[in-house]
Amino acid sequence: xxxxxxxxxxxxxxxxxxxxxxxxxxxxxxxxxxxxxxxxxxxxxxxxxxxxxxxxxxxxxxxxxxxxxxxxxxxxxxxxxxxxxxxxxxxxxxxxxxxxxxxxxxxxxxxxxx
Amino acid sequence: xxxxxxxxxxxxxxxxxxxxxxxxxxxxxxxxxxxxxxxxxxxxxxxxxxxxxxxxxxxxxxxxxxxxxxxxxxxxxxxxxxxxxxxxxxxxxxxxxxxxxxxxxxxxxxxx
Numbered sequence: 001x002x003x004x005x006x007x008x009x010x011x012x013x014x015x016x017x018x019x020x021x022x023x024x025x026x027x028x029x030x031x032x033x034x035x036x037x038x039x040x041x042x043x044x045x046x047x048x049x050x051x052x053x054x055x056x057x058x059x060x061x062x063x064x065x066x067x068x069x070x071x072x073x074x075x076x077x078x079x080x081x082x083x084x085x086x087x088x089x090x091x092x093x094x095x096x097x098x099x100x101x102x103x104x105x106x107x108x109x110x111x112x113x114x
Numbered sequence: 115x116x117x118x119x120x121x122x123x124x125x126x127x128x129x130x131x132x133x134x135x136x137x138x139x140x141x142x143x144x145x146x147x148x149x150x151x152x153x154x155x156x157x158x159x160x161x162x163x164x165x166x167x168x169x170x171x172x173x174x175x176x177x178x179x180x181x182x183x184x185x186x187x188x189x190x191x192x193x194x195x196x197x198x199x200x201x202x203x204x205x206x207x208x209x210x211x212x213x214x215x216x217x218x219x220x221x222x223x224x225x226x
Contacts, residue, residue: 004156031212042118042202042216043157050212058213090156094212101145101206101214105156 002026004106006091012112013081021076021109023091031094032074033058033103034066036087043090049074081113120203120217127193128225135220136187137203145206146179146186147214152199160201161188193224 007022025032030051035043035058045058049068063085065077074093078085088110092103120137127133137146145164149157161172163179163186170177176189186205190197203217 040218042120042218043204044216045213048213092156101147101212102159102162103147103204103214104159105149107156108154 004091004093004104006106006109008109010110015081015113017081018079021089023074023106024072025093029093029095033092034076035090037090038087083113086113087111118203118205118215118217120220122220124221126223129193129195131193133190133193134187135201136185137217138185142183142208143205144208147204148177148188149202150199157202195224195226198222198224
């Protein structure tokens with residue numbers, strides 16, 4: 001049981017390039033989330049999904065896009081990378097019911113845009 | 115948006131000492147969660163609290179959901195070097211079904 005996996009671990013992008021951060025979970029969780037973490041700050045929600053085919057914006061969605069074609073996968077797309085998107089990105093998932101709020105995190109992707 | 119005030123920002127303690135940190139909010143939360151993050155890793159869930167006044171332990175860790183529903187605290191007893199890391203509180207505000215608000219974290223350093 002791998003839990004939440006993310007690839008790549010590290011990436012350097014040039015301004016204006018695009019990339020997709022991959023996230024997968026094998027816990028059959030319906031809910032998935034993308035966060036960014038900047039130094040000294042808490043986690044900020046970018047996008048979330050409550051199930052395959054359903055996504056919605058979080059606090060800081062500008063410059064990002066997501067899709068959710070399967071329960072397992074929730075990729076995050078950066079179309080035109082900007083230096084402000086330099087951050088560590090975490091994917092998380094949670095189940096429904098009474099444990100709805102217990103989110104489980106992946107190991108993160110450290111992205112630098114120069 | 116909702117804000118969580120987490121304190122202290124950092125702590126330097128000796129191995130064996132007890133540690134206490136807390137989170138407060140100006141509004142009511144329905145759930146409190148405590149996470150630990152090691153360097154280069156993702157946050158790992160330590161304790162989840164769902165009812166006001168609830169006191170829950172996980173080994174040497176104990177967390178409580180404040181009676182007012184606006185605060186929570188985490189205690190670590192008899193600290194050891196592997197307790198080093200950043201501890202985050204997170205809460206689910208009233209009216210939010212699944213979105214969490216995170217504190218900025220407490221950096222804990224334990225001197226052997």
